[in-house]
Amino acid sequence: MANFRFVALKKTLERPVKPVTYPSEKASDYFGSMTFNRSVMKEYLTEEAFNGVVQAMDKSVRIDRKITDQVASAMKAWALNKGVTHYTHWFHPLTGSTAEKHDAFISPIEKGKAIEEFQGNSLIQQEPDASSFPSGGIRSTFEARGYTAWDPTSPAFIIENTLCIPTIFVSYTGDSLDYKTPLLKSMRALDSAAVEICKYFDKGINKVYPNLGWEQEYFLVDSALFAARPDLVLTGKTVFGHSSAKDQQLSDHYFGTIHNRVLAFMQDLEVESHKLGIPLKTRHNEVAPSQFECAPVFEEANIAVDHNQLLMHLLDVVARRHNFNVLLHEKPYAGVNGSGKHNNWSMATNTGVNLLSPGKTKNDNFQFIVMLANILKAVHENEELVRASVASAGNDLRLGANEAPPAIISVFVGEQISATLNEIENMPDRSMMNHRLDKEVEIDIPKIPEILFDNTDRNRTSPFAFTGNKFEFRAVGSTANTAKPMFVLNTIIADQLTKFKTDVDKLIVDGMKKNEAMFEVSKKYIRESKNIRFEGNSYSKEWEKEAAKRGLSNNRTTPEALGAFVSEKSIGLFERHNVMSKTEVEARYAIKLEKYTKKVQIESRIMGDLATNHILPTAIHYQNRLIENAKGLKEVLDSKSFVKLSKNQLNTIKEISNHISEIKEYVERMVEARKIANAIDNDLERASSYNNSVKLYFEDIRYHVDKLEMLVDDEMWPLPKYRELLFIK
Ligand code: ADP
Ligand code: MG
Numbered sequence: 001m002a003n004f005r006f007v008a009l010k011k012t013l014e015r016p017v018k019p020v021t022y023p024s025e026k027a028s029d030y031f032g033s034m035t036f037n038r039s040v041m042k043e044y045l046t047e048e049a050f051n052g053v054v055q056a057m058d059k060s061v062r063i064d065r066k067i068t069d070q071v072a073s074a075m076k077a078w079a080l081n082k083g084v085t086h087y088t089h090w091f092h093p094l095t096g097s098t099a100e101k102h103d104a105f106i107s108p109i110e111k112g113k114a115i116e117e118f119q120g121n122s123l124i125q126q127e128p129d130a131s132s133f134p135s136g137g138i139r140s141t142f143e144a145r146g147y148t149a150w151d152p153t154s155p156a157f158i159i160e161n162t163l164c165i166p167t168i169f170v171s172y173t174g175d176s177l178d179y180k181t182p183l184l185k186s187m188r189a190l191d192s193a194a195v196e197i198c199k200y201f202d203k204g205i206n207k208v209y210p211n212l213g214w215e216q217e218y219f220l221v222d223s224a225l226f227a228a229r230p231d232l233v234l235t236g237k238t239v240f241g242h243s244s245a246k247d248q249q250l251s252d253h254y255f256g257t258i259h260n261r262v263l264a265f266m267q268d269l270e271v272e273s274h275k276l277g278i279p280l281k282t283r284h285n286e287v288a289p290s291q292f293e294c295a296p297v298f299e300e301a302n303i304a305v306d307h308n309q310l311l312m313h314l315l316d317v318v319a320r321r322h323n324f325n326v327l328l329h330e331k332p333y334a335g336v337n338g339s340g341k342h343n344n345w346s347m348a349t350n351t352g353v354n355l356l357s358p359g360k361t362k363n364d365n366f367q368f369i370v371m372l373a374n375i376l377k378a379v380h381e382n383e384e385l386v387r388a389s390v391a392s393a394g395n396d397l398r399l400g401a402n403e404a405p406p407a408i409i410s411v412f413v414g415e416q417i418s419a420t421l422n423e424i425e426n427m428p429d430r431s432m433m434n435h436r437l438d439k440e441v442e443i444d445i446p447k448i449p450e451i452l453f454d455n456t457d458r459n460r461t462s463p464f465a466f467t468g469n470k471f472e473f474r475a476v477g478s479t480a481n482t483a484k485p486m487f488v489l490n491t492i493i494a495d496q497l498t499k500f501k502t503d504v505d506k507l508i509v510d511g512m513k514k515n516e517a518m519f520e521v522s523k524k525y526i527r528e529s530k531n532i533r534f535e536g537n538s539y540s541k542e543w544e545k546e547a548a549k550r551g552l553s554n555n556r557t558t559p560e561a562l563g564a565f566v567s568e569k570s571i572g573l574f575e576r577h578n579v580m581s582k583t584e585v586e587a588r589y590a591i592k593l594e595k596y597t598k599k600v601q602i603e604s605r606i607m608g609d610l611a612t613n614h615i616l617p618t619a620i621h622y623q624n625r626l627i628e629n630a631k632g633l634k635e636v637l638d639s640k641s642f643v644k645l646s647k648n649q650l651n652t653i654k655e656i657s658n659h660i661s662e663i664k665e666y667v668e669r670m671v672e673a674r675k676i677a678n679a680i681d682n683d684l685e686r687a688s689s690y691n692n693s694v695k696l697y698f699e700d701i702r703y704h705v706d707k708l709e710m711l712v713d714d715e716m717w718p719l720p721k722y723r724e725l726l727f728i729k
Pocket of ligand 2: 215342472
């Protein structure tokens with residue numbers, strides 16, 4: 001039988017470049033054309049209905065039921081015009097991907113006829129059977145119903161002739177079963193907490209919302225090679241593969257010229273994204289061969305999260321059109337960079353101010369310092385929860401692996417801002433300076449040093465870096481639903497800002513002036529959170545030691561990290577801000593642990609399967625050939641020459657035997673470890689057992705398989721090699 005690997009390789013050489021047909025000359029002509037956006041709504045809705053929806057979008061005002069029928073019929077009319085046949089509620093269940101169940105518009109009437117129908121009720125609520133979605137025990141077996149409810153803040157859109165309506169997803173008891181509900185709630189919490197503080201500065205501020213600009217990294221691999229790697233098909237990563245003689249060591253891929261096959265794919269992706277209103281702007285080659293990145297212009301967090309979920313879907317669909325498969329896994333290949341998803345986060349106001357932008361005036365700078373002090377304090381207080389928010393089996397392989405920020409959370413602010421913070425911190429306390437400072441206190445704003453921000457001041461090793469007017473949370477994994485890190489971030493900052501207000505108001509009651517009180521509390525926070533600030537190389541061993549001294553956590557693996565999510569402290573935090581109940585938090589924890597266990601389990605199974613059914617037979621086959629060869633040599637050579645000349649063959653035969661027996665041994669032990677782990681009832685203990693015992697064998701098995709790859713005749717090796725997978729021909 002032909003070696004599947006060579007069949008696949010041959011196919012990759014015959015790939016045509018599929019040029020893209022643009023719907024129109026300018027992207028601005030078709031941008032958002034597949035979304036039910038404001039201008040479409042204006043066209044299709046009565047003024048009353050339009051205003052109702054806009055109020056709901058901008059001010060979170062509930063939409064009147066009367067209006068929903070109008071909106072539904074407008075959506076239907078718009079969608080039918082575009083050839084749409086079905087509609088679906090589109091939501092983010094806790095599986096991590098998105099879910100949809102399509103229903104046709106068509107509805108039978110009398111005399112064998114039918115009409116297209118879509119009413120307000122179908123728009124605002126559906127009752128999908130929730131029983132097959134993870135619920136972490138929330139959904140009792142006798143009550144399988146779940147509800148999806150329309151989220152008017154995110155526009156409906158059309159994909160593949162289906163109208164998709166963004167919704168939240170909750171259980172019969174009202175507990176959230178999705179990522180979006182806590183995200184929306186955290187945004188509300190952040191809004192109310194931040195507005196209170198902003199009012200100290202500007203009474204005109206009545207809304208604060210988080211902005212998110214994500215950067216998505218991914219790999220492309222030719223679909224024929226992908227299909228020849230069962231590990232890629234089942235887990236999205238390679239479990240074996242000797243490193244390629246050349247991979248990323250010459251740094252020649254990063255920002256390099258984009259391969260024409262890839263460029264065509266990217267252009268196609270952009271067209272599809274732009275039609276859906278995703279403002280993709282940036283595209284480039286990443287560090288590893290066949291690794292790429294794309295990024296849109298930032299948007300309000302809820303929309304940005306939806307757009308990221310949509311983009312991950314589009315990546316997959318569009319890649320297939322170009323005979324590629326997209327790998328979103330955090331670590332598809334050992335030895336080269338993995339993929340992340342940087343989350344650029346900031347807070348903006350209804351007055352158009354970015355609260356994380358150091359301003360030109362004293363007042364703006366002061367406001368910036370107050371926000372910064374609160375963020376530093378919030379991250380310091382909740383560093384373990386922040387770490388937990390990005391924990392997943394895939395991301396464990398990336399965090400701390402010399403290419404991604406470590407599992408230790410720290411904040412980088414840059415040289416100038418550090419200097420400013422140090423200066424503030426060292427200003428004398430008012431209590432000590434009371435008599436002397438009295439005069440200065442009269443000045444409206446305390447002495448804030450001028451802030452000059454140097455845009456070139458970057459630290460690529462920091463998990464949470466200030467980059468001029470936003471924080472870049474860089475520890476997020478490439479497959480993550482960004483709602484999770486976002487709702488954690490929003491909630492901890494909301495909590496801190498609430499405490500800030502309490503602290504400031506206390507001082508005001510004690511007779512301090514407002515600005516001075518804010519200054520004193522900020523200074524206190526800057527001091528107390530000092531340990532979270534780190535400007536050096538976060539990848540270094542020294543930082544690991546230093547961080548331990550500072551008392552910062554270093555939870556390397558998911559089972560270790562997740563505990564912080566269900567601590568009393570975190571539950572209290574989520575409950576205080578109405579983001580999640582204890583039940584919801586605990587359910588998510590259980591789901592996360594189960595997911596971790598299953599991911600490692602699947603990886604372990606495919607490893608055992610490939611080792612036993614692909615690698616060992618190939619090795620034995622080749623070894624037999626060597627044995628035949630040795631036997632032949634013995635026949636044709638005199639015994640003295642044979643001893644001398646067959647040494648290499650015999651050694652290779654022995655080496656292969658050794659690898660074979662080691663692989664067999666380790667696979668058996670891994671299977672035993674799996675049996676023991678599977679028998680454990682407790683979620684955490686089972687996940688830990690997978691982490692501490694099953695996973696331990698991965699490296700050993702891989703080591704011997706990769707050695708065999710170097711020994712066995714290339715023609716016999718069944719799995720596409722790294723040098724083939726990583727380079728697009
Ligand atoms: P890089 O980190 O690669 O230098 P950029 O500075 O171009 O990237 O920005 C990366 C992402 O940050 C983009 O999605 C961009 O829209 C987003 N971004 C820029 N400003 C803000 C902001 N104020 N809030 C949130 N995201 C922002
Ligand atoms: Mg960036």
